[in-house]
Amino acid sequence: MNKIYLDHAATSPVHPIVIEKMVQSMNRIYGNPSSIHSIGRDARKELDQSREILAKSIGAKEQEIILTAGGTEADNLAIFGTAYARKNEGNHIITSQIEHHAVLHACQKLEKDGFEVTYLPVNENGVISIDDVKKALRDDTILVTLIFGNNEVGTLQPIKEIGDLLKDHLASFHTDAVQAYGLVPLSVDELHVDLLSVSSHKINGPKGIGFLFQKKGTKLSPQLFGGQQEKKRRAGTENVPATIAFAEAVKISEQTIVEKVETYKQFKETMIEILKNEEIQFKLNGHEKFALPHILNISFPHTDVESLLVNLDMEGLAVSSGSACTAGSIDPSHVLVAMYGEKAEELRNSIRFSFGYGLTIQDIEEAAKKTAKVVKRLVK
């Protein structure tokens, strides 16, 4: 059976050129970039070159990039790092109800540790209101952390506007751009963000590598201690091959961004058109325009998500929904809860399709038809 991978927002296949680059680098260099000998220096040189590519991709400087083991670590470093570095200045943090768990659970932990956290609501398209940010902002707010593009429904937040709003406020502004990176051009200067998280494995790079942008002068207390790496902001020997591969993935991503956005837009339209032609009852979750191009979250009334997921998997379609909770069963998505409320039927019948490298329009047509077939069978 032809398996069609429609879960690129969860993780993405590594691009063949990236694999080649990573394997080559492992063959060629093995030194520790902190070592003083020539073998160490070779590694340092390539690491720095890669870091430059990463920095440029968001309009940052090399020194502003802290390499991490991925998006979750970058988010955690931004949140805990800011909270503990600035706790003498204030005790209040603003975030939203639709953050990735890497942000949400970090904020909940800070709440337990005595910080005060405001979780901003969203409208039914999943958008935060700038007015709500204004209202929540206090003199003792030390951090505002908001997701750039939501990973479940794809809605984009008005990060630039909020960045402008916060320009003259003491709070550090962090955005989790893991899902948007590579699909939306990001410039940290334009956005007026102080901290920004990114991950490699969402853009066809290897897993286990990501970075946090830390604007020069932004206070941050390290969360890992040991060596002097990353200018003492993140101890641990750098993952050189993964960083080199990550930089390669970034290069490819930048070269193809226009094409990708166009293709995924077409995928979305095709999928929707086929479902309509098949006379399937469905509803889109998220925002029609203000959204990431590769995420399509659809609610199928009168179906059940647990049945849908398994049936689609048995048809060879890899899709997802919400987040797997303990013991593999599906927890209602906190994002959909924030959009529709606790009781909404969308919580029980929504599926996320997410597009990426390697998919063809034929795959999308097949996927849409198979989805229609399954939904027709399951509708009660």
Place this chain on the structure above:
Amino acid sequence: MQEVKNPANTRVVVGMSGGVDSSVAAYLLKKQGYDVIGIFMKNWDDTDENGVCTATEDYDDVIKVCNQIGIPYYAVNFEKQYWDKVFTYFLEEYKAGRTPNPDVMCNKEIKFKAFLEHAISLGADYLATGHYAQVKEIDGETQLLRGLDNNKDQTYFLNQLSQEQLSKVMFPIGHLEKKLVREIASEAGLATATKKDSTGICFIGERNFKEFLSQYLPAQPGNMVTMDGEKMGRHDGLMYYTIGQRHGLGIGGAGDPWFVLGKNLEKNELLVGQNIHHEALFSDQLTAVNMSFTTTKPLDTIFSCTAKFRYRQEDVQVKVELTPSNGAIISFAEPVRAITPGQAVVLYDGDVCLGGGTIDEVMKQGKKLTYVG
């Protein structure tokens, strides 16, 4: 019916608990060539304050075993249905001074209803479980038979299954002795081969029953008295005690041990007496409600068969008289000890489990034993 279809074209969903029995059930079906899918059912949220829940460990075992066998695995959440259909009933029964059997209800309403429907929605022809019971097709009907391992037979808990449910069920280990099931698991190298069997009611697990129940029902302590009204001590709440129970009464002193004989709900008194064979514990007739039969064939209004009044009890010869509204009067020549309202009465014709009901009232020589509920 099971022989008609080619196994390769027969999809079987196996309800996997992460225990050895359901692991071997899945393994055997896969070996026979069926299109097998393993599904873990999550019915209870037992996440503790540290975020740890045993369901996660059990699901990890399901994953390991399914990967060893080479079948896909998924999970499904029935916490809400379980709460509404099983746990609510469980609490209501305790409130009414009875001793419910949630496993019987779980099989009837969750495993072989909600879960069966889920399996069918996945295109399954059959639902299989690791129960020690057997199904056999005779004259176009599926019969529910005792498991071969008499010590493990679980038909007692399956007595409420209907013909329609049974026709879609497989019990792949019902013809095996438990010992052999473990051997098969060991030989196949299954991750659960030496895993300890789970004990007790599934949602309570190995926790303290009293403590668990007290989280949901207010306990009303009262007096422990003899049948003659002599006060022997205090009890912690009638719901914590079961007819015939010996341990946990805390009546000290010399002489024979003490047993629970019954409950007086009005006075909130626990009736106790000495001697394991206290005559007040014995009865010769009971009434049952919610009688359900595994066959669709009409039964005589009065018939003889054997019965069990509790799990793992020896069969007793009984006479059954069916009464309106799914009731029955069940009589037995030899008096039986500690029949407990709320528990199941299950009827057998040889090895065939005919069905059963819930014990409602208990009688001796035509008189209702008001003190047992």
